[in-house]
Amino acid sequence: MPENLAKNPTPTAVTLVAGNAYQKWRLVKDSLVRYGVIVGGLSVIVAIVLIFFYLLYVVLPLFASAKANSIAEYVLPEKTLGKTVLLETEEQNEVAARFTDTGQVVFFEVATGKTILTQGIAIPEGIHITSFAQGSDISQGGVAYGLSDGKAIVVKHQYKITYPNNQRLITPSLNYPLGQQPLVIDEAGSPLEKIAVKVESDKTILVAKIADKVHLVSFAQEKSLFANEATITRTSAVLDASAKAIVDLLIDKDDNQLYLMDNEGLLSAYDIRDKAAPKLKHQQNVIEAGQTVTSLTFLNGDISLLVGDSSGLVSQWSQVKNELKQLVFKKIRSFKVSDKAVVAVESEQRRKGFMAVDAAGTVGLYNSTAERQLIKEHIGTSQPIAAVLSPRSNRLLLETGDEKIHVWNVDNEHPEVSIKSLWQKVWYESYPKPDYIWQSSSASNDFEPKYSLVPLVFGTLKAAFYAMLVAMPLALMGAIYTAYFMAPQMRQVVKPAIELMGALPTVILGFLAGLWLAPFIEKHLAGLFLSLISLPIAVLLFAFLWQFLPKTLRQKIPEGWDAAILMPVIVIVSWLAFTISVPLEAYLFHGSLRDWFSHEFGIGYDQRNALIVGIAMGFAVIPTIFSIAEDAIFSVPKHLTVGSLALGATTWQTMTKVVLLTASPGIFSAVMIGLGRAVGETMIVLMATGNTPVMDFSVFQGLRTLAANVAVEMPESEVDSTHYRVLFLTALVLFIFTFVFNTLAEVIRQRLREKYSSL
Known part of the structure; x- marks a missing residue:
């Protein structure tokens, strides 16, 4: 009987078998859908987690601490050629220059201290150097030597890059944009006690302290279209101010303003757009009573001034308009380096940061916008003589009193970012008060990025x-x-x-x-x-x-x-x-x-x-x-x-x-x-x-x-x-x-x- 049923199934049996097959297929589909939903849901969660961690991976370097480590230390190159008045390094951090008080320029390898080239400035016989200044636009490489006969020599150091045998070769040289003959600043022949210089392709401006006067001299070059000759036009003026107490001079990069600092901290701003008739704009004391100014320089962009004093403080001053719409100096912020006097302040060339060095050899790296102390290291055991921060701000050189040069590598990729700069009010340059601002880019390296969220x-x-x-x-x-x-x-x-x-x-x-x-x-x-x-x-x-x-x-x-x-x-x-x-x-x-x-x-x-x-x-x-x-x-x-x-x-x-x-x-x-x-x-x-x-x-x-x-x-x-x-x-x-x-x-x-x- 069962064999006959198997061979000739009844309709009920056929329905039962079909129903069992349908139920099994339904269970399979339910299982597939269930596991599909689970996999899809987990995939969404995993995708969201991966997105979060990728965003975190890109963002975390913003808040990484800056680092500095020593990579070389060697004896001062050609130390017999005089004391250093300026240290400089080119952009690739391969060649540095040491300008001395005897008019010698020593080019040497940054990594080893090996001398590459020694070249002397063309100083007339019987004349000695009385002052020295680096150009206000550091990227131009201009410097000026003030002489004892009331004259000055302007020199530019340059670096030519070639690739012989596919190897980079940097060749340093000196160039005299106004010729090797000294330029007359004071016709009476008095020594130039202090000097400031601004070197451009077609114009050079020199400001000098001579006895109790401040002289402003401009040399404009006009090149002939048909001959390889240049005519130099000289314009001079004497500022209506006493120069007895002047300790520092600065010319801004647009040669529109001149700043004078005296030994009591009185900062004076002059309008020098008309080189023949400079005008005093305003004056203000920028340090506390009992302190003395030890260093003065521009922050990148020449809108703000960095003032270092004997108390170990570096303060940032900028010109803003007051309630009467008049320009006045305002202290935007200050940084405490140490309890020792600040002997040098060096600004970054492409960012709103700076390096400060105190008398004990403590080097601090700061960013003004973020108001952050990025690095603080003690370098050397004797008093610093000269310091330089490379154009890319990734290398610093420090000369100490024991006639050694210390070379440090700096890892500081994102100094502009801090909790304050992102979420709090920041006093930006040229703004009348602190504010929340987003302005992330500009066509100029002088720009101060504003990253307020x-x-x-x-x-x-x-x-x-x-x-x-x-x-x-x-x-x-x-x-x-x-x-x-x-x-x-x-x-x-x-x-x-x-x-x-x-x-x-x-x-x-x-x-x-x-x-x-x-x-x-x-x-x-x-x-x-x-x-x-x-x-x-x-x-x-x-x-x-x-x-x-x-x-x-x-x-x-x-x-x-x-x-x-x-x-x-x-x-x-x-x-x-x-x-x-x-x-x-x-x-x-x-x-x-x-x-x-x-x-x-x-x-x-x-x-x-x-x-x-x-x-x-x-x-x-x-x-x-x-x-x-x-x-x-x-x-x-x-x-x-x-x-x-x-x-x-x-x-x-x-x-x-x-x-x-x-x-x-x-x-x-x-x-x-x-x-x-x-x-x-x-x-x-x-x-x-x-x-x-x-x-x-x-x-x-x-x-x-x-x-x-x-x-x-x-x-x-x-x-x-x-x-x-x-x-x-x-x-x-x-x-x-x-x-x-x-x-x-x-x-x-x-x-x-x-x-x-x-x-």
């Missing part, structure tokens, strides 16, 4: 606030009405249409906002405010008048189709508001509303501003909030609403007391997801705000967000530079902000679900 965070929150201010009321009220009050036939049209809005590319929305909406709102600003006032009034008035219509007419409108009859009212009222706005502005405000805001309240108006962002980004966020909130409200179990109505509650009471509370976790999720979309939005903000990183609460001013900042500046940043890493830091801040905010939102959502799940 506060304006970007402020702009991100401002954009999200105005976007949610527009989106939340419209999306949530629309979701409530669509899910609870609207007729099913109308809901089937409205819901997909609004969700379809979410498919619009944000670049299209940003394009429309920047090129069409912004000019339109600028022209019809009064129309926008008028529509915001007139629309609620028009809707309430229409609702009030609706009840006076004949009952038969009102009953022709099916239940749930009320919104359809309001559409013509909204369109007509909005059209009227924008149509009459321009003549209304002219009549009420005697011009435009924008000018009235500016004149009456001092509120400026940028065409691309937070208002435009709020409207455009709100339009982009509405579909997200609406769709999730509407699903949450519509999914409330029917037995809850039916039970509430059966117990005598009105439709409105049921909606507020039952439906909204039950759907509150979903509504809250909708709002949080919409906020996350607004915080991370890039293209709309990029195209509709003007990208101005300013901190202004006005809705009429622009902004810049974290996301837009990364999109704008990442293409122009140098890989692994400070700018590049700070941009990754902004991305990390945005990542952490979103993660923390979403985590808190999820905790709140779970608590809402637990609280109202028993309804």
Whole structure:
């Protein structure tokens, strides 16, 4: 019998076998889906963790400590040729130069101290050197020797790079831009006690202290077009100031200002744009009583002065305008090197940093903008004689009193960044007070980078606030009405249409906002405010008048189709508001509303501003909030609403007391997801705000967000530079902000679900 059944199975057996096979296949599919969901979820978590650690990997070097280590120490090259008055090194850190007080220049290898070339300055016989100065523009390589006969010699040291046999060879040399003949500074022949020089390709300026006077002499070169000759024009002037107490002279890189420092710390600034008639601008004491000035130099850019004193303090002074709009010296910040006198201050050539050396041989490396002490090392056992920081700030040379040169390697890649420079107010050069500023790049090496993240965070929150201010009321009220009050036939049209809005590319929305909406709102600003006032009034008035219509007419409108009859009212009222706005502005405000805001309240108006962002980004966020909130409200179990109505509650009471509370976790999720979309939005903000990183609460001013900042500046940043890493830091801040905010939102959502799940 069983054999016959196997050969000729009954329909019941066939159904049983098919059912078993179906169940097995169903279990297999369930297992595949389950493991697929697990793998997908874990993959998302792993991807997020990897993104976080990659951002951290790029950002961490910003906060790494600077390092310095000794790499060589050797006897002073050609020490018999005189005492060192200046140490210099070229950019590749291969060749250094030692200028002596006897007019000799010794070029030697940085690594070994081996002499490469010794060359003497052409000093006339019987004349000796009385002063020496390095050019204010160090990159030009100019120096000046003041002589005992009232003359001076200007010399430039140069380095020629060649590649014989594919090996780099640096050949040093001296050049006399104004010729080897000494230049007459004082016709009376008095010795030049102090000297300052500014060397340019076509002009050289010399300032000298001679007895009790300060002389300013300018030599301008004019080259002939048809002959290899140059005509030198000399202009001279004597400053109206006593030079008896002058201890230092400085000329700025634009040769517009001259600074004089006396032995009591009185700093005087002169306007020398007219070389024949210098004018005193202002004076101010820059050190405390009882202290003396031991060092004076420019910070890179020649906007600020670094003053070292006998108490071991280096202070930064800059010219800013006071309440009377007059330029005065202000101490921006100060750095305590040690308790010993500061004997040398050397500025970095390409950044806003400097090296300070005290009398005990302590060397400190500092950054002015970040207000950081980067390195502090004790070098040598005797008093320092001369020090130099290489052009790339990665090597320092220090000569000590025991006739030795110490060579140290410096690893200091990102000195501009600190917690203060990122998150606190910083007093930048040429600014009247400390402020939050983002300005990351410039075409000049003199630029002071400003990496404050506060304006970007402020702009991100401002954009999200105005976007949610527009989106939340419209999306949530629309979701409530669509899910609870609207007729099913109308809901089937409205819901997909609004969700379809979410498919619009944000670049299209940003394009429309920047090129069409912004000019339109600028022209019809009064129309926008008028529509915001007139629309609620028009809707309430229409609702009030609706009840006076004949009952038969009102009953022709099916239940749930009320919104359809309001559409013509909204369109007509909005059209009227924008149509009459321009003549209304002219009549009420005697011009435009924008000018009235500016004149009456001092509120400026940028065409691309937070208002435009709020409207455009709100339009982009509405579909997200609406769709999730509407699903949450519509999914409330029917037995809850039916039970509430059966117990005598009105439709409105049921909606507020039952439906909204039950759907509150979903509504809250909708709002949080919409906020996350607004915080991370890039293209709309990029195209509709003007990208101005300013901190202004006005809705009429622009902004810049974290996301837009990364999109704008990442293409122009140098890989692994400070700018590049700070941009990754902004991305990390945005990542952490979103993660923390979403985590808190999820905790709140779970608590809402637990609280109202028993309804």
